[in-house]
Amino acid sequence: MSGPYRILLCDDQELIRMGLRMVIDSQPDLAVVGEAADGHAALELSTELRPDLVLMDVRMPGVDGLTATRKLCAGPDAPKVLVVTTFDLDEYAYGALRAGASGFLVKDALGEEILVTVRAVLRGDVMMGPSVIRRLVERFVLPAASTTPDERLDLLTGREREVLTLVARGLSNQEIAARLFLGETTVKTHLGRILGKLELRDRVHAVIFAYESGLIRVGG
Known part of the structure; x- marks a missing residue:
């Protein structure tokens, strides 16, 4: 810059x-x-x-x-x-x-x-904190949410699903790396692939997708 x-x-x-x-x-x-x-x-x-x-x-x-x-x-x-x-x-x-x-x-x-x-x-x-997103999802999404999982989840590998789940729970890249015994650079690579496959703009939209797709549940 x-x-x-x-x-x-x-x-x-x-x-x-x-x-x-x-x-x-x-x-x-x-x-x-x-x-x-x-x-x-x-x-x-x-x-x-x-x-x-x-x-x-x-x-x-x-x-x-x-x-x-x-x-x-x-x-x-x-x-x-x-x-x-x-x-x-x-x-x-x-x-x-x-x-x-x-x-x-x-x-x-x-x-x-x-x-x-x-x-x-x-x-x-x-x-924004994951608790704020969770409250937003609970209030505006869940009442009309489908019980059918989003088919786009099938595009993700098992590891990518793990990373997305932890992102949605509010963990930083460093915390995810420690939890999954990965390097922080590897976590960033996984996240980049997740955003690309799902055509998401950034981490915030990855969190929203994780809830809306049924990957994780509010309170889960």
Whole structure:
């Protein structure tokens, strides 16, 4: 990375954008390159500015954040999207994760938490605890979930299923390596193959898939 990460802010509340800009622009490795007040503007500015990360509100007039996230993540060279929401147990936030967002941030988060979350998403790491994802899945997925296992699980080797299960339970690559008596690089290789075979965007979506596919059960 030759310069700071480029970040686009999208929220219909100017005060929220101002607060996020102050936190992000205080860091030498991060820079806010633009602001949008709705999803339509976010899509246009993303095409023009090519940000690395979009901080996206979900509830906005006109084109909402869910629609904008789906369109952004479906495009070539898509930026990462971090949903900014009022409540962590929010159907819109979960919908945005399903649409391709890499996680979410609660609006009243402290500055240090915002920075940790932003950097984690930029690295491709999990930026929310497995307990939060588990609660989201329990609330929004399980009531309508199919009892038939997802056929895509058949694409995975036994070892890859083991790795995916441990990722979904919230273990880091280092912890998975210790549990399975593997090198950390080998775990990263397995995870890369899992994401490729299942056409998943990142670890967050691997966790969601593990629950939705029936690989692991809430409380299991």
